[in-house]
Amino acid sequence: MINKELYMKKPVFSGHESFACKSHWLKRGYDFVIAGNNFNDEDAVVRLGVGKNMVNSIKFWMRAFGLLNPEEGLTSLAYKLMDNENGYDPFFEDMGSLWLLHFNLINEDYATIYSSTFVDYHRQRNLIDKVKLQNFVKHLCFDGTSYKNLYNENTVKRDIGVLLHNYCSYSSGSIEESNMLLAPLNLIQETDSSMFIFNYDTRNLVPANIFLYALLVQFPDSKSISFESMKDLALIFCLTNNDLLSIVKQLCAKYPNQIIFSDVAGIKELQIRGNVSMDTILNNYYLNE
Numbered sequence: 001m002i003n004k005e006l007y008m009k010k011p012v013f014s015g016h017e018s019f020a021c022k023s024h025w026l027k028r029g030y031d032f033v034i035a036g037n038n039f040n041d042e043d044a045v046v047r048l049g050v051g052k053n054m055v056n057s058i059k060f061w062m063r064a065f066g067l068l069n070p071e072e073g074l075t076s077l078a079y080k081l082m083d084n085e086n087g088y089d090p091f092f093e094d095m096g097s098l099w100l101l102h103f104n105l106i107n108e109d110y111a112t113i114y115s116s117t118f119v120d121y122h123r124q125r126n127l128i129d130k131v132k133l134q135n136f137v138k139h140l141c142f143d144g145t146s147y148k149n150l151y152n153e154n155t156v157k158r159d160i161g162v163l164l165h166n167y168c169s170y171s172s173g174s175i176e177e178s179n180m181l182l183a184p185l186n187l188i189q190e191t192d193s194s195m196f197i198f199n200y201d202t203r204n205l206v207p208a209n210i211f212l213y214a215l216l217v218q219f220p221d222s223k224s225i226s227f228e229s230m231k232d233l234a235l236i237f238c239l240t241n242n243d244l245l246s247i248v249k250q251l252c253a254k255y256p257n258q259i260i261f262s263d264v265a266g267i268k269e270l271q272i273r274g275n276v277s278m279d280t281i282l283n284n285y286y287l288n289e
Contacts, residue, residue, distance in 0.1 A: 011147060018162060021166060064105055107236075122198060168190050259272060
């Protein structure tokens with residue numbers, strides 16, 4: 001049996017102050033940092049124009065989305081996306097940017113609940129029962145590890161609520177409830193008061209280049225990637241096996257000399273030939289499409 005502690009880092013289920021990420025917060029946080037401010041400054045509340053708890057929440061989401069490093073400096077992706085003069089999409093008006101942020105939120109694994117839900121839990125079921133998800137997370141992250149004493153029922157329950165709020169457009173119709181950054185992706189739908197589902201109807205909206213970027217992030221040094229090993233990435237984007245095959249074929253058409261898909265004797269794999277950089281992929285998506 002694999003010892004989970006060998007590869008699991010300390011899980012994080014708090015820090016967002018129970019606020020889901022609003023659509024304008026990341027840009028506000030970027031502008032705040034680029035102006036030389038620090039989230040721990042006494043006047044951060046005034047400069048950001050929000051309450052103290054929201055200051056902490058904006059900082060948390062900047063970290064969770066991989067836009068702020070542990071030293072509270074901006075990451076290269078933050079500059080590429082949000083630079084006021086040369087940023088690809090400073091205000092996240094392109095749906096591809098939301099897919100990119102969704103992937104980064106899970107891949108960064110700073111906010112543990114997202115990878116636990118979209119990958120580990122999702123492998124087993126498409127229906128999201130809040131109670132079952134909480135029990136699953138408890139078992140996944142705490143049973144048999146040194147972190148078991150850190151488990152707090154209310155904290156994890158609250159974190160699951162924030163996750164669902166991030167992805168679901170609530171029915172109240174108020175701006176405060178609907179203005180969540182990732183809600184337009186419609187990746188999770190509410191079926192009743194306690195049940196939710198991963199929504200596979202959005203799968204055809206995933207841009208091929210954004211998927212390729214995610215693939216290169218997860219397999220940075222691989223020249224050959226098996227179809228089987230791409231299935232966790234498919235879970236993140238709510239893609240079926242057929243959807244995954246379709247997007248792979250799109251990539252082969254876009255990059256005929258660099259990306260080859262082979263299916264020999266039932267062994268399916270993606271082969272990357274030559275230099276395909278993540279910067280090139282983002283340039284191709286934002287500047288050429």
